[in-house]
């Protein structure tokens with residue numbers, strides 16, 4: 001028996017694999033093709049925290065955390081033959097599928113990258129669910145980090161999953177419509193629909209985990225050894241807004257808010273995200289729901305400008321004097337949208353939130369001040385640049 005973590009060299013996948021491995025004796029098989037390292041290089045950026053080679057990471061996990069149940073397989077999940085072999089050899093009881101091209105701005109650079117993103121993300125997911133079906137592994141719990149971005153920005157509180165549709169006096173529960181606003185986010189809306197079909201046709205138990213914007217540099221397992229750090233990107237393409245703000249604060253750069261910035265976005269700390277994924281991966285098959293369950297993996301919606309203000313105040317604790325500047329919004333979005341989102345199923349899964357936004361930003365600052373030189377060397381990457389083809 002084993003547990004598979006795809007995208008395990010990535011920001012969320014790596015600490016998730018560590019958490020799972022530290023709670024089970026089962027083998028935890030990490031899969032990645034190192035594409036993320038290449039994309040970030042391609043846009044001329046870098047992770048603020050040095051990202052150790054995977055072999056070094058595994059050695060450190062053994063030495064510092066005593067984990068000898070981790071192994072790594074390099075491969076591209078869009079290749080069906082690779083996925084087939086992976087599943088046949090390891091016969092996983094659960095798969096945490098965190099492999100994807102996760103950047104909306106990257107997916108929108110041009111048609112080639114939109115095409116790449118949609119092919120990469122959807123083909124990988126299809127290969128995995130079909131691979132489970134065709135290899136008699138339909139009882140494997142398939143857990144995917146989709147995204148809260150599949151919901152778009154509706155004018156009503158976002159449910160944890162489906163929606164109610166009313167037409168000509170009749171009502172029914174339907175899957176939430178694909179209202180995603182980027183070519184990347186739409187890959188996850190399409191994945192969600194494909195997962196529904198995979199559950200309906202093959203009976204695979206599925207957890208569709210709609211991950212919010214994730215912030216943080218550390219989890220319990222990554223703190224004590226630099227070789228165990230997860231990546232931390234801060235450029236326009238790969239840095240989520242909270243991370244870009246933190247890096248801007250460290251570089252003494254003003255915080256760039258696009259437009260009014262009053263719109264609320266859903267957030268979760270890395271610690272709270274990893275905890276939920278680990279709990280799902282380790283669920284006892286007799287106790288877990290055998291259907292398709294949607295979790296809104298979010299702990300709090302926060303406005304962009306509110307986030308910048310929190311960042312400014314946390315930065316002052318580190319003697320950093322930070323300004324907030326408003327820029328014309330390059331994105332097509334409602335700058336005042338007050339998102340409300342249900343998350344009771346996810347909160348029940350993790351019990352309680354372990355790190356709120358302010359504490360998360362304090363943690364981030366503590367890490368980032370050590371890498372001030374790296375951030376300053378790449379500070380021109382905070383804003384969109386023209387990419388060389």
Ligand SMILES: NC(=O)c1ccc[n+]([C@@H]2O[C@H](COP(=O)([O-])OP(=O)(O)OC[C@H]3O[C@@H](n4cnc5c(N)ncnc54)[C@H](O)[C@@H]3O)[C@@H](O)[C@H]2O)c1
Pocket residue numbers: 006007008009010011012013031032033034035036037075076077078097098099100101102120124145146147148211212213214215240
């Ligand atoms: N970080 C966030 O704020 C956030 C928010 C919502 C959803 N998500 C989702 O969570 C998951 C993890 O995101 P992340 O921030 O850790 O991104 P990441 O890019 O750091 O990690 C994804 C990993 O998947 C690998 N990968 C991509 N395509 C692959 C393929 N075809 N074969 C093998 N490996 C492949 C990459 O090399 C990378 O290491 C993604 O599915 C993403 O869409 C993340």
